[in-house]
């Protein structure tokens with residue numbers, strides 16, 4: 360049985376407490392309830408998060424921008440834009456979200472385990488190097504990748520962003536480098552508007568950004584096929600030292616901010632396939648980081664299925680998986696187009 364590490368802390372409920380917002384403390388409370396599910400009893404252990412320092416935040420964000428967020432500390436309410444607000448303790452909570460990812464990575468490098476989930480908020484993948492947006496202050500996943508390269512000496516990090524929205528901030532942070540491979544499927548057209556097929560990176564980073572823009576209404580089988588036919592071969596070629604999963608729960612069919620058709624069983628399948636990639640390419644080292652998801656029921660049910668897969672509790676129908684692997688992808692036109700664009704960069708796709 361795999362040891363599973365979980366970052367869980369009551370302080371993540373402090374950001375936007377008492378404010379009407381879709382990205383609210385109930386999301387973390389739902390996770391804490393889910394973690395008490397009897398099926399998970401005794402199967403995971405807690406990691407205490409630390410605060411990321413301003414120097415560490417500067418690996419991705421500009422000093423000016425970090426200062427702007429720091430100045431919101433103690434203010435009852437501040438708005439960066441129509442979507443993105445802060446309350447008294449948001450600066451520290453956001454640093455604790457980044458630090459939670461760091462603490463989890465530390466435990467994995469100390470070989471306490473090879474897999475885990477950082478249940479943090481505020482989310483991060485829309486945060487640009489110099490700008491807050493889309494409910495995000497600091498980019499938790501991007502900073503996690505930089506922590507791996509700068510602190511732990513990782514040569515290559517692969518990010519798989521399964522949130523229903525494109526991670527514009529994460530893409531921007533690594534657009535010019537081959538040290539971090541950013542991959543994402545997302546609803547398109549949709550917020551934030553980036554993540555087109557032809558956005559593949561620039562300079563040294565050309566070929567190290569993989570975007571799968573999906574029209575609304577795609578579901579479990581499509582997500583599974585993207586992982587199996589595209590992301591796995593790319594990972595086998597890239598050989599990352601670790602995989603970071605930007606795990607939004609807004610692929611869920613009843614999410615309030617996206618129009619995909621994902622189900623809890625789909626999240627189990629996604630997790631199963633991602634774990635298989637990690638086992639094949641990086642000794643199983645994989646970290647999930649909570650991103651969006653705005654249905655409390657969706658967060659709870661999809662989160663539970665992800666945790667059960669991490670904890671080796673079998674819940675998948677093997678026949679379904681075989682069927683995915685045997686499908687003909689020629690009728691999945693978006694995936695076909697992405698493969699055509701990416702073939703040039705990855706010999707495992709040729």
Ligand SMILES: [Zn+2]
Pocket residue numbers: 522523524607609651652
């Ligand atoms: Zn999202």
